[in-house]
Amino acid sequence: MNLLNRRALAYVGRHPMDFTVQCLQGFRANQGLLLAGAVAYYSLLSILPLLLLVVVALSHVIAEEELLFTVGRYLNWLVPGQSKPIVAEVAQFLEHRDVVGGVLLVSMLFFSSLAFTVLENAMCVIFKHRVAIRRRHFMVSAIMPYCYILSLGAGMLLVTLVAGSLQVLGEESVQLLGRSWSLHGVSGMLLYLLGLAGEVLVLSSIYLVMPVGRLSLSHALIGGVTAALLWEVARRILVWYFSTLSQVSVVYGSMTTAIIIMFSLEIGATLLLFGAQVISEFERVGRGHQQRAPQPMTT
Known part of the structure; x- marks a missing residue:
């Protein structure tokens, strides 16, 4: 594996543009935009049930107000500018969570796992060279989304606790040379870096778990x-x-929020799958297959 990594890094270092073009060609050959559309659609169906499950579970440990604030802050990374209506729905659900029955709970579990199932299938297309060698047992595919939901819940708990500590830090000040220096700016920067690091870790964990076979942590x-x-x-x-040029509200009216969220998820899913394509091409050039043109996916 180290030899393959060195070979791939050497090729990318010598031919960065060729590697970029190769990734784009592979993404196009795998119908990446079509796959991203499917992932985005099912993510739209899954995002609210997933948040409801996580927030209801964590509300027994963390104060609701603090939890919703943290969810809104980091949800804004996924759907820029549209976190408020989603958080409002979550808050309204929390007020009536006592009426949640078994049927509703099972339905929420089912819908919250749809995005992970479709994402796994999309990864199989991009990493088809792995699927041709080894297939995943269907029980593993069935259980994996729920394990990932538990992992996201644990990650949200950790992020909420750390973010709360950083917000308290922002209210403090340092006395130096007779002057008082507020730590508000430092706190804001640390919160941003926390979100960025969490984003990298979540994406890396998806690439580590979703493709068939064992993927190295470096890849x-x-x-x-x-x-x-x-x-x-x-x-x-x-x-x-969306804050300056967009006229989407004029065209779609009451459907504006759903359209913007769908559009954001579409772009996010495209970049997520393109990252998977980069890993796939990195593996291929490490094995000396950089000259082979990608074969288009046919129907």
């Missing part, structure tokens, strides 16, 4: 950093566009 981090940096650029562009 997963390559995809995670690539997708996270691209999403950071796209997220800022989306915030600027």
Whole structure:
């Protein structure tokens, strides 16, 4: 594996543009935009049930107000500018959580896992060279989404606790040379870095778990950093566009929020799958297959 990594890094270092073009060609050959559309659609169905499950579980440990604030802050990374209506729905559900029955709970579990199932299938297309060698047992595929939901809940608990500590830090000040220096700016920077690090870790964990077979941590981090940096650029562009130039509310009216969330998820899913394509091509060039043109996926 170290030999393959060195070979791949040497090729990418010598031919960065060729590698980029190769990734784009592979993504196009795998119908990446079509796969991203499917992932985005099912993510739209799963995002609210998933949040409800996580928030209801964590509300027994963390104060609801603090939990909702943290959810809104980091949900804004996923759907820029549209976290408020989602958090409002979650808060309204919390007020009536006593009426949740077994049927509703099972339905929420089912819908919250749909995005992970579709994402796994999309990863199988991009990493088809792995699927051709080894297939995953169907029971593993059935259980994996729920294990991932538990992991996300644990991650949300940790992030909420750390974010609360950083917010308290922002209210403090340091006395130096007779002057008082507020730590508010430091706290804000640390919260941003916490969100960015969490984003990289979540994306890397997806690349580490979803593809068939064992993927090295270094490869997963390559995809995670690539997708996270691209999403950071796209997220800022989306915030600027929807706040200045967009006329989507004129066209879609009451459906504006759903359309914007769907559009954001579409771009996010595209970058997520492109990160997977980068890992796939990195594996291929490590094995000396960089000259082979990608074969288009046919129907």
